[in-house]
Amino acid sequence: MKSKRHLVSLAALSAVAVLSLSACAGGGSTGGSTNASGNYNISFIQGVAGDEFYISMQCGAEAEAKKLGVTLNTQGPAKFDPTLQKPIVDSVVASNPSAILVAPTDVTAMQAPLKAAASAGIKVVLVDTTVDDPSFATASIASDNTGGGKSAFDAIKQLNPNGGKVLIMATDPGISTTDARIAGFEESIKADSSFNYIGVQYSHNDPAEAARLMTAALAKDPDIVGVFATNTFAAEGTATGVRQAGKQDTVKIAGFDAGPAQVQDLRDGTISALVAQQPALIGADGVDAAVAALKGETVTKNTQTGFQVLTLENIDTTGKDYVYKSSC
Incomplete structure (x- = not known):
């Protein structure tokens, strides 16, 4: 991204890598098809x-x-x-x-x-x-996901220490992961009176719709200081809407997920932090x-x-292994 003139240090956040718990598996009767050698x-x-x-x-x-x-x-x-x-x-x-x-x-x-x-x-x-x-x-x-939503708020708070208006750009209600991210973010922001939470916009997992909603939100509330985009497509569309409004320097976006497009937006300065799974x-x-x-x-x-908060400070070091792949 462009130079991070307005990026307050998020080094502490990048340490919030929740170490994954090992998953055993099992339980129950075997079922379904296998071949003679047990090739499930x-x-x-x-x-x-x-x-x-x-x-x-x-x-x-x-x-x-x-x-x-x-x-x-x-x-x-x-x-x-x-x-x-x-x-x-x-x-x-x-x-x-x-x-x-x-x-x-x-x-x-x-x-x-x-x-x-x-x-x-x-x-x-x-x-x-x-x-x-x-x-x-x-x-x-x-x-x-709840912890990731809380970390997304922490990122926006560090970038906007004086508070201000913040919204969430989500996909659709009824998706367990994004619902949990929203809940974590809302729990944190409602406990901080310096922020004015103006609610959730649902973009139906469509980047074009997220861009349209973001443009409309900024026309209604031009003093928005932060946006939490709850997944890849929401982050992509939010970044587009912020660019179209010419608000890259004033609106801080914390996105969830770290696809190549989101990482490029991070490098370009449109997105300030990414919560990578x-x-x-x-x-x-x-x-x-x-x-x-x-x-x-x-x-x-x-x-x-676990997850890792990615910023310009760590994207080429400890964060590089968290960037998602376009092919195997």
Whole structure:
């Protein structure tokens, strides 16, 4: 990005790397298809195809599957939409895999189809997102999203020590991860009277819509000082809207996720901080959980992986390994 004239030191934040907890896996009867040698067939259903977060998760899952000698097949919907993901889940269940790794696109809409998969004897491992009642799942593996939302507020606060108006640019309600990030951010900002929280805008996971909403928000409240963008597409669109309004020097954006476009916005000065997850680790842990469950081993039911706050100060050093991949 451009020079970071207004970037207050965030070195302390970059130390907020929540070390990932190791994920064992297991529990329950073996089910689904295997060949004679025990080569389990695992299906990974992404939240959306083509997103660097899920590509990075796929890379981690593929590497772990290769190491363990199991087969991994990956597919995902064109949009983060339960009406597009459910037919994929139904088709995968009909093929009777040994296990499914899945990032549910809605906490309610994906409950029944995934529970049906588990009832059919398929091990279901929830990765990244979850559902209303995940008790049927073998394991759930995700980032500390609430903590990440709190760290995003800390970043904005350090950049705006005098407070001011702040909003959130999100995707859609009903997505477990972004709902948790919003909750963490809101908990922190509501405890600080120097900030005026003006609410959440929902961009439907569409960068163009996020840009439009951001432009409109700045026209209504030109004195906005900070924005928390809750995922890759929200951050991309928010950055575009801020650039279009010529507000790069006054509006500080803390984004969640660290795809190549977001990192470039960080380098260019449009985004001030990125909360980067560990999607490759989530994918690897998901495969470990599925295989251990199929072998009848003990499972860690819920695992939280860590995150790292990326800034210009650490993007080329301790933060470089947290940048998401566009291909494996």
